[in-house]
Amino acid sequence: MAQIGILTPVFNTPIETLDLCIKSVLNQENKNWEWWIVDDASTDREVVSRLEALAASDKRVHFIRRDTNGGIVAASQFGLNLVTSEFVALLDHDDELHPEALSFVRSATLSHRDLDYLYTDEDKIDSSGRHYDEFLKPDFSPERLRGQNFCCHLSVFRTQLAREVGGFRPGFDGSQDYDLILRVTEKARRIVHIPHVLYHWRAIDGSTALSAGEKPYAYRAAARAVEEHLARTGISGRVEDAGHGYHRVRRDVVNNPLVSIVIPTCGTRKVIGGVDTCLILNTIDSIERTSSYRNIEYIVVADTHTPEYVLNSIRALDIKALKIVSYDRPFNFSDKCNAGFVQSNGEFVLLLNDDVQVITPDWLEWLVGYAQESHVGMVGPMLLFESGHIQSAGHSNTPSPHNFRAGEYPDQPGEFGILAVTRECSGVTGAAAMLRRDVYKEVGGLSVQFPNCFNDVDLAFKLLDRGYTILWTPHARLYHFESASRDATVDKRELDHLLNRWGRLFDQDRYCRTD
Amino acid sequence: MDAASQNDDLLRRDYALGLLAEVTEAKFRLQRAEREHADLIQRLQTEMTRCFEAETRVAVLERELSSVSQLRRQVADMQSSMTWRIGRLILAPVRVLRRIVRR
Numbered sequence: 001m002a003q004i005g006i007l008t009p010v011f012n013t014p015i016e017t018l019d020l021c022i023k024s025v026l027n028q029e030n031k032n033w034e035w036w037i038v039d040d041a042s043t044d045r046e047v048v049s050r051l052e053a054l055a056a057s058d059k060r061v062h063f064i065r066r067d068t069n070g071g072i073v074a075a076s077q078f079g080l081n082l083v084t085s086e087f088v089a090l091l092d093h094d095d096e097l098h099p100e101a102l103s104f105v106r107s108a109t110l111s112h113r114d115l116d117y118l119y120t121d122e123d124k125i126d127s128s129g130r131h132y133d134e135f136l137k138p139d140f141s142p143e144r145l146r147g148q149n150f151c152c153h154l155s156v157f158r159t160q161l162a163r164e165v166g167g168f169r170p171g172f173d174g175s176q177d178y179d180l181i182l183r184v185t186e187k188a189r190r191i192v193h194i195p196h197v198l199y200h201w202r203a204i205d206g207s208t209a210l211s212a213g214e215k216p217y218a219y220r221a222a223a224r225a226v227e228e229h230l231a232r233t234g235i236s237g238r239v240e241d242a243g244h245g246y247h248r249v250r251r252d253v254v255n256n257p258l259v260s261i262v263i264p265t266c267g268t269r270k271v272i273g274g275v276d277t278c279l280i281l282n283t284i285d286s287i288e289r290t291s292s293y294r295n296i297e298y299i300v301v302a303d304t305h306t307p308e309y310v311l312n313s314i315r316a317l318d319i320k321a322l323k324i325v326s327y328d329r330p331f332n333f334s335d336k337c338n339a340g341f342v343q344s345n346g347e348f349v350l351l352l353n354d355d356v357q358v359i360t361p362d363w364l365e366w367l368v369g370y371a372q373e374s375h376v377g378m379v380g381p382m383l384l385f386e387s388g389h390i391q392s393a394g395h396s397n398t399p400s401p402h403n404f405r406a407g408e409y410p411d412q413p414g415e416f417g418i419l420a421v422t423r424e425c426s427g428v429t430g431a432a433a434m435l436r437r438d439v440y441k442e443v444g445g446l447s448v449q450f451p452n453c454f455n456d457v458d459l460a461f462k463l464l465d466r467g468y469t470i471l472w473t474p475h476a477r478l479y480h481f482e483s484a485s486r487d488a489t490v491d492k493r494e495l496d497h498l499l500n501r502w503g504r505l506f507d508q509d510r511y512c513r514t515d
Numbered sequence: 516m517d518a519a520s521q522n523d524d525l526l527r528r529d530y531a532l533g534l535l536a537e538v539t540e541a542k543f544r545l546q547r548a549e550r551e552h553a554d555l556i557q558r559l560q561t562e563m564t565r566c567f568e569a570e571t572r573v574a575v576l577e578r579e580l581s582s583v584s585q586l587r588r589q590v591a592d593m594q595s596s597m598t599w600r601i602g603r604l605i606l607a608p609v610r611v612l613r614r615i616v617r618r
Contacts, residue, residue: 503543
C-alpha cells in the first residue's frame, strides 16, 4: 500500500493541461504513490481514452468512471471512499505538482507521526506556463483561515480523519475543500506547514485562481462552511463579507465588559487637518463621539508638567468614568502605562496613545470580541497616518521588528488578502493594543526596561513565549498621528536589550515571511 | 492589592520573565556558537586531512623528482664518457646515411 494517495476528480479537462497534470505526477521523485482519478462522466472521449491508457500502463493509477455527472463534491467523495493510502493529497485536474512535492510530504509524515493535515506554499501558472503569484504562507493561523482559505493547495489529509469528519459534503460545491480543511483542522492533532512551493495552480478563464469572484456560489458556500465551523467550535459570532472575496467573523461581545482605556499624555498639541489640536482631547473626543461601545473608563496618565488648561479641559468633558493619574517620574512610556493599568478596573485594558483618532465606530467591539477568547493575548487595529496610508498593519519580524505594510493603501487587500482579513501576527503596535487584564498582569505589563522604544515588541514576545496568539484586524481602524507626542529615535541600549532578550526571534516571523 | 503593590507585582513578573528570556537567549546563542564551533572543527579537520594528503603527494613528487634528477645526472655522465664519444664517432656514417635515405 502506498503511503500517499492523490485524489483527482476529472471532468472534460482540456487535454493539454491534463497531460501536464499527468506528467507532473509521473515525474515525482517519490515513486511510492497511488493516484485515484475519478471521471465525473466526461463527454470528451479523448480525456477518457487518455486516462484509460494511463491506468493500463501504470498500476499505481486507478481510473474510475462515474455513470452520471454529479459535480465536484460527489466525484471527490466517491474517490475519497476508494483511497487506500494513509494520506490523501488533493490535486485538481488542470494543476501541477512540483517534482519534489510528494518527497516533502513523505518526509513530513515520517517526522511527525501524529500529523493529520499539512499544507504547502503554492504559486500560479498562466496559459503560457509562466509561474507567478508565489504565495509564501504563514504557519497555521486559525483566525486567518476563518477569513480565507489560505491553506488551499497543496492540502494533504490523514485519510481516516478526512472520512471521520464526513469527507466532502454536498452543498459546498466550489468550497468543498475549504469546508473539509475547516473540519479536519478542528480535530487535527498536528498541522504542518511545508514552506516550499510544491503546487502550481493553473489560472485559466473561469478559474478561482484568477479571481475569487469567478465563482459566486463558491463564495456563498465558503461563508456557510465558516458559519458551521463557528457552531462546531463554540465561537459566538456571525460571518460577514469582508470584501475582495474574503470573510470576517464578527464576535459577539459577552457580558458587555468594562474596557479601561489607558492613555499616557503630556498634553502635546499638533496641527491635524490644518487645525492646531490638543491630542489627548482630540483622542477622547473622537472615542466619545464615534465609538458605539459604551462601557469604557478612561485612565489618563499625565506628566506633572502637563499644562493645567489641558487637564481642566479633560475634566470639563464631564465623563464620569475618567481618572487622571499624575505621573511625576522621569519619562518612561512603559511605567506610565503600568501606572495607568494599576488604577484601572476593566476586564479589558486598551493601551492607547494620545495621538489617535477613531475611524470605525465598532472598533472596540472588534477588539474585545477577539480579546475575550482565552488563547488570544493581544489584539491590535489597523492604524493609519493622517494621509490615510497605513501606519501599522501589525508587526513583522522580517528581518527585524517593524510596522508591517507602512505606507500602503488600507483599502487594498494586499497580497493574498494579508490586509483584508484578521490574522495571527507576531505583534501589534503599543499605540493601540488590547489585552485582557489577567494577561497583562501575567506577563508583567510593559517592561520598564524599555522606557521609549520596543516596549510593545517586548510585550508581544512575552505573550508569544507564553503561548498566546496575537491578532491584528483591519476591521477596527484608527488614525495614528505617529510620534507627534514623543521622540521617535531608537535608543541603541534598548535595541541591545531587546536583542539580549529576544534576538533569536528576529527574522523568524511565523506569520509574515515577506516584507 | 493597592496600586503600588500591583505595580511592584508587574515589575517582579516582568523582571522574572525578562531574565528567563535572557537565559533562553543566552542558551540559544551558546548552542548556535557550539554548532558553529563544531562546524569549524569539522571544516578544520577536513582541511587538515586535505593538507596531509597534499603533503603526502608532495613528498611522493619530491622523491620522484629526486629520482629523475639522479637519472639525468647518470645520463649526462654517460654522455660525457670516452666510450660514448667513440661510439658516436663510429656510428656517425650510419647517421649520415640514414638522413640521406630519409630524404
